[in-house]
Amino acid sequence: MVSEVENILVEIREHVRAEEEAKRAASGDRATLEQPAASPGGLTSPESLAHLSAHLTTTARAWDRLPPVVSNRTGMTARIELWIKRRLKKLGHWFTWEQVNFNSAVHHALVETEQALSRQAQELAGLRAALAGESETRGNELAQKEKEIQTLRSAIDEQARKQATQYAQSQAAEQEARSAVEARLSSLAGELRERDEQLSAEQRVCFKQLSLETSEAAVLEDRGRRAIEARVRKLEETRDSARDKAADARG
Amino acid sequence: MAGQKNDLYARAGIADVGDFYRHKFVSDEVLDARYFKALDRFDLRFARTMWVFDNIRAGSDVLDLGCGAGMLALLKRKGVTLTGIDLSPECARAARRNGYDATLTTTLSNLPFSDASFDYVVSLDVLGHVGFEEKDAVLGEIKRVLRPGGVTMHGIECIDRNAQKNYEEMDADELRRFVEIDGHVGLEEEQEHAARFRRFFKHVAWESRYALCLSSEEFLKQADQYGLNYFERDFLDYLRGLSFKERRAFDMAMGYVFNKISDLNVQLPKSGLYVFLKASQATLGSFYNEHRDRRALYSPNETAGELACLDRNAAVTFDDGWYEPNFLPPVARWMGKCGRIRFASSSLSSIALDLTTHLPDLRDHPLRLDVLLNGEQVSSFMLFRHSWLNLHLPVPTPLNLAAGGKFELEIRADRTWRPRPASDEARDDRELSIAVCNIEIRSEPPAVAGG
Numbered sequence: 001m002v003s004e005v006e007n008i009l010v011e012i013r014e015h016v017r018a019e020e021e022a023k024r025a026a027s028g029d030r031a032t033l034e035q036p037a038a039s040p041g042g043l044t045s046p047e048s049l050a051h052l053s054a055h056l057t058t059t060a061r062a063w064d065r066l067p068p069v070v071s072n073r074t075g076m077t078a079r080i081e082l083w084i085k086r087r088l089k090k091l092g093h094w095f096t097w098e099q100v101n102f103n104s105a106v107h108h109a110l111v112e113t114e115q116a117l118s119r120q121a122q123e124l125a126g127l128r129a130a131l132a133g134e135s136e137t138r139g140n141e142l143a144q145k146e147k148e149i150q151t152l153r154s155a156i157d158e159q160a161r162k163q164a165t166q167y168a169q170s171q172a173a174e175q176e177a178r179s180a181v182e183a184r185l186s187s188l189a190g191e192l193r194e195r196d197e198q199l200s201a202e203q204r205v206c207f208k209q210l211s212l213e214t215s216e217a218a219v220l221e222d223r224g225r226r227a228i229e230a231r232v233r234k235l236e237e238t239r240d241s242a243r244d245k246a247a248d249a250r251g
Numbered sequence: 252m253a254g255q256k257n258d259l260y261a262r263a264g265i266a267d268v269g270d271f272y273r274h275k276f277v278s279d280e281v282l283d284a285r286y287f288k289a290l291d292r293f294d295l296r297f298a299r300t301m302w303v304f305d306n307i308r309a310g311s312d313v314l315d316l317g318c319g320a321g322m323l324a325l326l327k328r329k330g331v332t333l334t335g336i337d338l339s340p341e342c343a344r345a346a347r348r349n350g351y352d353a354t355l356t357t358t359l360s361n362l363p364f365s366d367a368s369f370d371y372v373v374s375l376d377v378l379g380h381v382g383f384e385e386k387d388a389v390l391g392e393i394k395r396v397l398r399p400g401g402v403t404m405h406g407i408e409c410i411d412r413n414a415q416k417n418y419e420e421m422d423a424d425e426l427r428r429f430v431e432i433d434g435h436v437g438l439e440e441e442q443e444h445a446a447r448f449r450r451f452f453k454h455v456a457w458e459s460r461y462a463l464c465l466s467s468e469e470f471l472k473q474a475d476q477y478g479l480n481y482f483e484r485d486f487l488d489y490l491r492g493l494s495f496k497e498r499r500a501f502d503m504a505m506g507y508v509f510n511k512i513s514d515l516n517v518q519l520p521k522s523g524l525y526v527f528l529k530a531s532q533a534t535l536g537s538f539y540n541e542h543r544d545r546r547a548l549y550s551p552n553e554t555a556g557e558l559a560c561l562d563r564n565a566a567v568t569f570d571d572g573w574y575e576p577n578f579l580p581p582v583a584r585w586m587g588k589c590g591r592i593r594f595a596s597s598s599l600s601s602i603a604l605d606l607t608t609h610l611p612d613l614r615d616h617p618l619r620l621d622v623l624l625n626g627e628q629v630s631s632f633m634l635f636r637h638s639w640l641n642l643h644l645p646v647p648t649p650l651n652l653a654a655g656g657k658f659e660l661e662i663r664a665d666r667t668w669r670p671r672p673a674s675d676e677a678r679d680d681r682e683l684s685i686a687v688c689n690i691e692i693r694s695e696p697p698a699v700a701g702g
Contacts, residue, residue: 194636194637194638197638198637198638198639201607201638201639201640202579202580202581202639204639204641205581205605205639205641205688205689206580206581208605208689209562209581209582209688209689212560212562212689212691213563216560216563
């Protein structure tokens with residue numbers, strides 16, 4: 001009986017130490033790790049469950065235990081006392097068993113509650129882990145997206161710079177082309193003017209050549225006509241002379 | 252020929268015969284009789300023309316079959332009415348420009364003239380281009396359009412079957428190369444041509460020509476293109492090395508001999524190259540010089556009183572510093588580094604002329620020109636642009652009085668250029684400076700002072 005009590009005390013001491021160590025560890029972890037927030041009542045926190053589990057260890061062991069019938073007296077008084085206690089024990093047996101039953105019910109209800117809470121805590125931990133995983137995935141994705149956005153932004157910036165450069169170049173090229181076109185137009189205009197002048201000069205010379213040829217032809221025609229007229233006159237004179245001679249001969 | 256299926260042309264890959272002849276025979280050369288220099292009668296280029304010229308009656312009607320650019324334009328000096336027909340409209344236009352009275356684009360086998368329209372029907376280098384299946388139709392048409400007593404004269408390319416293959420013996424490639432040279436699809440031997448004419452005309456006479464005298468170009472063409480091996484290789488190499496002026500001198504010498512052979516009526520052996528042929532229903536006169544009268548070649552053109560244009564005047568001498576007239580337009584003569592013009596005029600008060608140059612880089616290097624009259628400098632100037640310049644030169648009275656009616660106008664240029672590269676097929680290495688035309692002289696009496 002004494003050793004049993006000692007054991008209980010040892011267990012209680014170890015349990016208190018374990019709790020203190022757990023508290024220290026928890027406070028140390030909080031400093032470095034961000035723990036998920038405890039529920040408002042603290043019932044689902046690991047510490048609470050640990051407390052509950054420790055208490056349930058005690059209740060599991062002690063819910064049907066009754067205090068032993070002992071006496072600190074000696075002698076007769078002691079025997080009387082023990083006798084009375086035994087009689088009282090028998091008389092209060094129904095009450096005791098009711099209490100034991102109640103203890104049992106409470107203990108088991110608490111065990112089940114603890115188990116439910118543990119499952120819930122596990123589920124919560126699972127969910128938390130899933131959430132953490134999801135969060136990490138999302139975070140990674142977000143980081144990836146940010147990286148991509150950064151890359152895209154760099155590309156866009158590069159493209160914008162290129163476009164700006166190209167625009168500047170095209171502006172310069174356009175300006176250059178405009179200048180070249182204007183110069184070419186000016187040159188063409190000059191060339192055209194020169195060709196026009198050459199063509200005019202060529203036409204002038206051609207017309208002059210035609211004019212000279214025409215005047216030559218006109219002179220030749222005039223001389224030919226006059227030669228023909230002279231021959232006709234000569235023929236007429238010959239004819240008249242012959243006619244006169246014939247008339248003279250007849251006369 | 253156009254429009255008719257000619258198997259040899261087709262086999263030679265010539266689809267458009269008119270176009271083929273346009274590329275072969277259209278030129279801008281000036282054949283206008285008014286620009287003909289008397290000395291050109293010795294040029295072998297005009298040897299065939301001179302044969303016709305000496306065989307036609309002045310004032311007659313002449314039809315030139317296949318007139319080309321107008322090789323018979325010189326006949327206008329004899330006052331003939333000259334009509335030309337050709338396959339190519341461009342050739343017809345060129346002949347018209349060179350003085351033909353009328354030119355038409357038509358085929359030889361369907362002449363658009365009524366019967367008995369011409370005193371002479373002439374062709375030079377044409378019947379060798381008429382396919383065998385068409386020759387009789389052409390001769391029939393010639394006979395139809397000739398007047399009674401009319402004469403037909405032809406210069407015909409021939410073939411020497413001992414030296415060259417028949418058309419039937421040539422493979423496709425040989426035929427293509429042969430026809431592409433000149434378009435000859437109807438070459439026959441000399442006696443075969445004569446025999447064909449005898450079927451249509453009572454009187455036919457023919458003479459082999461070009462057995463001795465060929466132009467420098469023709470020597471090279473016969474050797475290089477037709478593959479004739481009559482000629483010595485070193486002689487051909489010598490001809491290849493001749494300059495433009497040397498070639499002209501060679502051709503003049505050859506032409507002189509050619510004319511003398513005609514004048515002396517020397518019978519030449521068969522040449523296998525060419526034949527002169529005359530045919531008529533009437534009795535033929537002499538083969539050469541039947542109507543020889545060359546006065547028109549020398550007599551000066553009549554000109555108008557105080558104004559005369561020297562360009563077309565036969566009495567004016569353009570020395571060797573000038574090249575033959577070219578149709579630029581206008582018709583103008585190119586000059587080398589120095590050219591002289593000799594002419595006679597009772598009095599001379601001014602000279603006017605138009606000149607131009609095609610010299611490159613004229614702006615940077617103007618062309619210096621000096622004009623001298625009877626050795627006295629009358630003008631000097633720099634030409635710095637490509638355009639026609641009208642130059643008017645008053646003649647100092649003392650110079651006019653001292654000339655005694657004889658003048659020599661000399662133009663000197665300080666540089667020349669060669670318009671064609673030395674590698675040019677035409678081997679034209681002429682050195683040119685300026686082109687001149689419309690050279691007018693005025694002989695106005697000196698103005699009275701205070702008048």
